[in-house]
Amino acid sequence: MSVATATPLIEVEHLTMRFGGLVAIDDVSFTARPREITAIIGPNGAGKTTVFNCITGFYKPTVGRLTLRGGRGEFLLERMLGHEIGQRAKVARTFQNIRLFPGMTVLENLLVAQHNKLMRASGWSLLGLLGFASYRNAENAAIELARQWLERIRLLADADRPAGELPYGAQRRLEIARAMCTEPELLCLDEPAAGLNPRESAELNELLVSIRDRDGIGVLLIEHDMSVVMNISDHIVVLDYGRKIAEGDPTAIKNDPAVIRAYLGTDDEAIDG
Amino acid sequence: MGSRLPQMLKDAGLTAFVGAALGIFIVGFRTVDVGRGLTFDYHLVDLAVAVVVIFLGRLGLSMAANGLRWPAIALGAVMIAAGASPMQLPSGFLHWFVALGGVLLVIRAIWPWANEAVTEASRTPSGQAISRAGAKWFGWMLLAAAVLLPFSPFADQKTMDLGVLILTYVMLGWGLNIVVGLAGLLDLGYVAFYAVGAYSYALLSTQHGLGFWSVLPLAGMMAALFGVLLGFPVLRLRGDYLAIVTLGFGEIIRLILLNWFDLTNGPAGIGSIPGPTLFGAVFAETAPAGKQTVSEMLGIPFDGNHRLIFLYYIILVLALITNLFTQRMRRLPVGRAWEALREDETACRALGINPTNTKLTAFAIGAMFAGFAGSFFAAKQRFISPESFVFIESAIILAIVVLGGMGSQIGVVLAAVLLIGLPEWFRDLGNYRMLAFGLAMVLIMVFRPRGLVAHREPSIRLHPAGSGGSG
Numbered sequence: 001m002s003v004a005t006a007t008p009l010i011e012v013e014h015l016t017m018r019f020g021g022l023v024a025i026d027d028v029s030f031t032a033r034p035r036e037i038t039a040i041i042g043p044n045g046a047g048k049t050t051v052f053n054c055i056t057g058f059y060k061p062t063v064g065r066l067t068l069r070g071g072r073g074e075f076l077l078e079r080m081l082g083h084e085i086g087q088r089a090k091v092a093r094t095f096q097n098i099r100l101f102p103g104m105t106v107l108e109n110l111l112v113a114q115h116n117k118l119m120r121a122s123g124w125s126l127l128g129l130l131g132f133a134s135y136r137n138a139e140n141a142a143i144e145l146a147r148q149w150l151e152r153i154r155l156l157a158d159a160d161r162p163a164g165e166l167p168y169g170a171q172r173r174l175e176i177a178r179a180m181c182t183e184p185e186l187l188c189l190d191e192p193a194a195g196l197n198p199r200e201s202a203e204l205n206e207l208l209v210s211i212r213d214r215d216g217i218g219v220l221l222i223e224h225d226m227s228v229v230m231n232i233s234d235h236i237v238v239l240d241y242g243r244k245i246a247e248g249d250p251t252a253i254k255n256d257p258a259v260i261r262a263y264l265g266t267d268d269e270a271i272d273g
Numbered sequence: 274m275g276s277r278l279p280q281m282l283k284d285a286g287l288t289a290f291v292g293a294a295l296g297i298f299i300v301g302f303r304t305v306d307v308g309r310g311l312t313f314d315y316h317l318v319d320l321a322v323a324v325v326v327i328f329l330g331r332l333g334l335s336m337a338a339n340g341l342r343w344p345a346i347a348l349g350a351v352m353i354a355a356g357a358s359p360m361q362l363p364s365g366f367l368h369w370f371v372a373l374g375g376v377l378l379v380i381r382a383i384w385p386w387a388n389e390a391v392t393e394a395s396r397t398p399s400g401q402a403i404s405r406a407g408a409k410w411f412g413w414m415l416l417a418a419a420v421l422l423p424f425s426p427f428a429d430q431k432t433m434d435l436g437v438l439i440l441t442y443v444m445l446g447w448g449l450n451i452v453v454g455l456a457g458l459l460d461l462g463y464v465a466f467y468a469v470g471a472y473s474y475a476l477l478s479t480q481h482g483l484g485f486w487s488v489l490p491l492a493g494m495m496a497a498l499f500g501v502l503l504g505f506p507v508l509r510l511r512g513d514y515l516a517i518v519t520l521g522f523g524e525i526i527r528l529i530l531l532n533w534f535d536l537t538n539g540p541a542g543i544g545s546i547p548g549p550t551l552f553g554a555v556f557a558e559t560a561p562a563g564k565q566t567v568s569e570m571l572g573i574p575f576d577g578n579h580r581l582i583f584l585y586y587i588i589l590v591l592a593l594i595t596n597l598f599t600q601r602m603r604r605l606p607v608g609r610a611w612e613a614l615r616e617d618e619t620a621c622r623a624l625g626i627n628p629t630n631t632k633l634t635a636f637a638i639g640a641m642f643a644g645f646a647g648s649f650f651a652a653k654q655r656f657i658s659p660e661s662f663v664f665i666e667s668a669i670i671l672a673i674v675v676l677g678g679m680g681s682q683i684g685v686v687l688a689a690v691l692l693i694g695l696p697e698w699f700r701d702l703g704n705y706r707m708l709a710f711g712l713a714m715v716l717i718m719v720f721r722p723r724g725l726v727a728h729r730e731p732s733i734r735l736h737p738a739g740s741g742g743s744g
Contacts, residue, residue, distance in 0.1 A: 056623060086625025093623050101616035104609070105731045111606070112613040115626050118606035125634075128605040129598075147735065159735035182624055 007069060009034040009186055009218040010055070010077075015064035017050050017242075024050045026242040027063075032186070032235070037212050037219045039229045041253075042239035043262060048222045049096060051239070052188050055220070056093045057082035070185035087116050092184035094175045096191050096222075102164025106155055106174060109163050110146035113181035118142055149177040153207065169200040173207065180211065186218045187211065193225040201225055205232050230254070238262065281335045289328035296320050318363050326352070326374045333378040342382050349378035366705055373709070377716070384720065405730070412683050419589055423582045433581045435697050437588055437653065441646055442693045444592035446673040446685035448642030451599055453671065454680035455608065456635035457615025458508070459516040462523025463670055465503075466496040466640040468530060468662035470647025475543040475657050476536070485549035485652050489645060496644025497637040499526075504636040508629055511618070523667055530659040542658025548580065549587060549652050556580035584653050591649060595642045596682055602638070604732045611635050612680070612732075669693075676717055678724025687725050691717075 008031035017025040025047045032038035040048045053059040055066055057080060066077035068089050075089040085091050101109050111118070121138030122128030128135040150156040153173040158166060163174060172192055179187055192208075193201045209232055212219055223229045229236065229250070236253045238246040240262040246253060253259055301320045304311040329348055337345040356372025394403070422428055422436055445467065452460045473492040477483045483491075507518045530537045537543070548556055551567050558575050560566040567583075568575040602608040610631045613621050618628055651657050673692055677684025696710050721727065 058619075058622075082622045083625050083627045086623055087627070088625075095620070095623070099617050099620040099623075101613045101620065103616055103729060104612055105734075107735045108609055108612075108732060111733065112609050112621075112626070113624050115606050115610050115613075115624065119610075122605055122607075125602065125605050125607045129601055143733070143735070150735075156735075160731055162729075178624070 008032060009069060010220070011065075011067040011069070012051070012055070013065045013067070015051065015054060015066065016062050017047070017054055017059060018062045024242055025054070025061075025239075028239065028242070028244045030237045030244060030247060032218050032220055034185075034218045035212060035216050036234040037208060037221055037232050038235045038237065039221045039223055039233040040237045040239060041223065041229055045241075046239040047242040048239055049190055050242075052093060052190055052220070052222060054078070055085075056091055056188060057085040068186065072185070086182060086184075090183065090185040091188065092179035092182045092186070093188040094179050094190055094192060096194065098168075098171050098175055100163040100171055100175055100178070103162055105160050106150065106163050106166070107143070107146055107159045109174060109178050110149060110181045111142055113178045114142045114145065114183075117183075145181060149181060152210070153177045169196055172196065172200075172204070176207065176211075180215070184217060186220065188220045190222045191224065192221070193223055193228045196225075198227075201228055204228065208232055277339060281332055281339070284335055285328050285332040288331040289324050292327040293320065293324045296323055316363065319367060322362065322367050322371065326371055330374050330378060334381060337378070337382040342386065345382035346379055349375040349382060351375070352378065369705070408683060408726075408728075408730075415683075415686060416593075423585055428582075430578060430581065433578070433585055435694065437581070437585050438697070439689050439693045440585070440588040440592050441650060441653075442670065442673060442689040443686055444588065444595050444646045445643060445670045446677065446689050447592065447595040447599060447682065448639050448646065449670050449674050450677075450680060450682070450685055451602070451611070451642075452635055452639035453674050455599075455603065455615065456611040456632060457679075458632060458635065459512065459519070460636075460639070461516050461520035461664075461667055461671065462526070463519075463639070463643055464662045464664070464666040465523040465526035466499060466643035467647040467650070467666070468526055468659075469496045469499050469640075470644030471651040471657050471661070472530065472537060472543075472647075473644065474648035474651045475546050478547050479543060479545065485547070485648070489648055492648035493641040493644040496647065497641040500637040500640025501633060504633045505629075508632040508636065520664070520667075523662075523664060527659050527662050530662070537659075540658060540660075542656055542660075543651075544656045546651050546655045546657070548655060549583070549649075551583060556583060584649075588646075588649055588653075591645055595645075598638075598642075599682065607631065607634055609732060672714070676714065676724055678721075678726040678728075680729060681724065681726035684724055684726035691725075 011031045013029050015025055015028045016023070028047075028051065030038075040051060042048055050059065054061045054064075055077060057077065061078050064078065068075045068077055068091065070090055072088070072090065075085075077085055077089060077091070080089065101112060104112070118135075118138060119125075122135045123132070147156065147159075150159055153170075153176070155166070155170055155174060155177075158170070163171065166174065172195075176187075176189065176192060179189075189208075193204055196204060205228055208219060208221070208228075211217065212232075221229070221233065233250055236246075236248060236250060237244060238253060238256070238259050245258045245262055246256045248256070297320065300316055300323055302313045302315045305314045329352060333345045333348040336342075336348070352375030353372050354375075356368050356370070356375060360368075362368060419436075419440070423433065445463070449460065449463050452458050452463070470492040473495045474485065474488045477488045477491065478485070503519070503522050507515060507522075510518060531540055533539075550556075552570070554565045554567040554570040555561070556567050556579060558566070560569070566575070567579060603612075610621065610626050611634075613624075613626070614628060614631055621628055621631075650661070654661075669692060673685055673688040676692065677686070677688035691713070692710075695713070696707070699709060717725065
């Protein structure tokens with residue numbers, strides 16, 4: 001892939017996040033390109049989820065600029081309210097601990113994700129209340145999109161079951177499908193393989209690759225499962241204690257001494273020397 | 274099984290002993306003022322009956338818990354029979370007490386059995402289809418009964434009054450259901466919007482001469498406006514904090530009504546509010562100048578009941594509008610967003626849903642229906658004062674929603690009949706009726722912790738119902 005020509009989808013510049021005296025992220029800069037999977041890895045407490053929370057508007061960064069350049073123009077994410085980032089800048093995310101709407105059915109979960117589009121089509125409920133055909137068509141289109149995603153994640157038969165009743169692995173897939181139903185430009189996945197067995201995590205790899213290649217969007221991925229990270233990532237950013245310690249393609253990262261140190265600790269000779 | 278009997282008897286004996294020890298002071302004697310001082314008035318028969326009921330009740334409960342279903346049912350039946358028999362007891366309440374104990378015992382004995390049968394049935398697709406169809410038929414039958422009630426032989430003034438009262442609470446329950454049941458916002462000051470609606474009509478009709486039908490939409494809009502005014506600053510709060518603020522708001526509205534003497538006439542209230550008219554005709558024996566009475570218009574003899582029947586149909590239609598509107602909203606994106614907010618606000622924000630606007634619509638629409646109900650209330654009572662809008666009203670409406678099962682429309686109807694109807698019907702019980710009311714609430718919450726109707730019908734289905742698509 002010609003790295004030099006592609007403009008970055010999201011550009012993170014000098015991102016710093018302090019909570020009182022604690023510096024969770026310290027001057028981190030990186031970019032992620034469209035049609036690529038960019039993984040953010042690092043030991044526990046390295047600040048990976050904090051980066052996500054800044055990008056998706058759950059935290060306001062102390063310092064730094066987050067620029068998203070998508071098909072709809074340029075957005076400075078650090079200046080936007082939480083829900084606007086999903087609504088206008090088209091950034092979708094999933095959560096480390098799954099956050100579905102457990103009491104609602106699988107299909108309803110996917111329709112809620114298309115809320116803003118459907119709200120417009122229903123004339124902010126007025127046309128929908130009066131039963132206008134334009135709204136019904138929009139709703140049918142939304143159901144069709146949901147159906148396609150249910151086929152892709154193999155949950156079509158469970159469409160009318162409450163989401164909370166699904167097995168764990170299916171809930172993970174559903175959360176990704178729900179994020180994709182917002183038709184995002186950038187998809188942020190927070191540990192999607194956590195708690196999956198090897199077969200399920202292989203399926204997840206396929207799903208993520210198909211999202212990159214078929215839907216053509218950029219994916220930001222936090223993951224501990226190296227079989228996922230090394231197999232599908234195009235680009236890897238490594239954080240440790242809130243700092244970026246390395247960045248590059250999977251082979252370069254595997255052999256990077258700083259990364260090995262962060263994960264395995266410093267070897268004795270290095271201390272002695 | 275028989276080997277456990279001595280243990281059960283011992284346990285029941287111990288419970289009865291504790292009951293007797295406590296009851297001596299509470300039930301056994303009471304002080305009576307005889308003019309020169311206090312003397313004791315002994316109620317030993319009451320105490321004895323209570324202790325026997327406790328003994329038998331405890332015995333029956335442990336039988337039921339140990340799987341001896343039939344002996345427990347038999348014991349319950351004996352107690353019901355004893356309560357219903359013309360036995361000489363010092364007070365009528367004791368009859369009720371004995372019979373009620375028996376009823377509870379029978380329910381306890383049957384419960385696990387019925388529960389098992391219901392869960393078993395709800396697992397099969399045909400059972401699910403039946404329960405869905407049943408719920409639908411049940412709703413239509415309730416509606417038919419409500420429409421036909423005024424023509425039935427028991428439609429005397431008392432029943433019709435009660436019907437109007439219950440329907441008012443059904444409507445308020447359905448309105449609050451949008452806020453609490455669907456959007457998951459705990460609102461403890463709902464009665465404030467009811468008050469806004471009532472005072473809107475009372476003031477506009479007595480001071481500006483506007484009629485009921487022209488004020489009705491205005492009152493709804495006024496209440497919705499208040500909902501938005503309150504909601505804007507406070508809807509960023511969650512859970513308990515929101516509950517406290519809405520509680521405070523309810524009290525503030527009541528205090529304003531009480532103290533803004535020039536506008537609301539303070540605690541003296543507003544009287545001689547005109548009732549609703551039928552195509553301009555009034556419900557009265559003689560019409561005021563320039564107006565026509567309904568009996569003149571229709572050419573039928575005057576009957577005081579006509580007004581009540583008319584009011585009954587107005588509130589029935591208003592309540593049905595509330596219901597239809599809510600059902601419709603549930604199937605629209607905004608309704609799904611309400612439910613999604615109730616389930617997980619953080620996830621909603623991540624999906625680009627504006628939580629504040631979504632909550633605000635729920636709050637305003639809920640308030641609007643309270644406003645409609647309020648102006649109906651003012652037109653029905655013809656006199657309103659701040660006393661009608663105290664916190665306990667909010668609490669009762671909330672209890673109706675929670676007891677009915679959050680978000681369930683038919684559950685609200687059942688709970689309103691139970692909470693408003695039963696205390697009225699059991700007025701004969703005197704002071705004990707509130708005790709029975711509390712007991713009923715506790716029992717429902719023990720046996721059905723998620724409300725009477727806990728089942729949630731999906732707002733949309735991919736596979737048609739009953740096709741057994743789920744696996």
